[in-house]
Amino acid sequence: MNDRSEHPAASPSGVRLIASADTWIEGEALRQLEQTAALPGMRAAVGLPDLHPGKGYPIGAAFLSERIYPALVGNDIGCGMALWQTDLATRKLKPERAVARLQGLEGPWNGDLDAWRGEQDLESTDFDSALGTIGGGNHFAELQTVAEILDRDAFSALDLDAEQLLLLVHSGSRGLGESILRTLIEQQGHQGLDPASDAAQAYLARHDRALDWAKANRRLIAARLLDALGAEAEPRLDVWHNLVHPLDWSGERLWLHRKGAAPADQGPLVIPGSRGTLSYLVQPSPDCDASLRSLAHGAGRKWKRGEARGRLSARQRPDDLLTTALGGRVVCEDKELLYDEAPEAYKGIDRVVADLVEAGLCHIIATLRPALTYKVRRPAHKQPGHRKPQRRRA
């Protein structure tokens, strides 16, 4: 491991990068990591091996601070990864049939939303109609098969069945988190908040609601997808990788910000690769203080959004991207998104996870293979029959 700095507690800048020399980290991401680590009240910063540039602040990083920085959590408050054990036998999966059945997951759910919110103990928001929708960007719902089991005891302890499909859902708080951050920035700017201030308390209350909303969203996404497939499933894990929460650290109360950083203190979790590579079910090590109790949340982007189409379209047609090197099927009728989320746009997950293992932060329970990755059907404005608003003539 190429540990380029001291332990956070001992380093003057408090910055630690967990990445081997073989893991490429963009210079802009390192600059963002250093700049963020220099904000007032910041005590420690950790870049995970999936570190890549974000909008001002890096993604794939954890920050420990005396103050609360909402902009550091970002707009997708509560985004995370949840795993279900389905009752679908892997050998019985007919991908083309499953693809055909997965329709209409983009629009509002047509079930009894008020009753469902009641069961989930979820308050009503202006974004109820978005509950149960995956969204864009890197969000997805994916059926996976178990490729290899490396820690049979841990695998069994999770009550997983290697002969049945798993469902992994990556989504967040949709427009709700975005509205919370936008309002906060309008009122407070990018400054850190004193945790005792009214502004901080108001933000935290809304933030915590967005966490619940995002988790419920993943649950409803799974329920809708399973319903479409005629399957049932049981939840196995659900972790947030965008949030801020208080942490007692060496006798002090500080605030841990995770921005695209998975928790290492809440049991096993899935670190997904791209849709064309394996994902990893890992067991965090008991002591992950060196990484601020955090792990990588995925492979990390190699190419910026919007760059992939230009880089790939000469050698790969859109149809080529609907099946992957591992034999998986992809449902994504948004062409730009199809390219943006191509496996080539991401770093290699094998190296990212190896960096974590070599740093002593986790071990691998099992590898998972994508069978069907659901992103999005055709965007509404490109649906057949959609009329473009006519530009008014002078």
Place this chain on the structure above:
DNA sequence: ATGTCC
């Protein structure tokens, strides 16, 4: 990332 929005 985003009831993005040409």
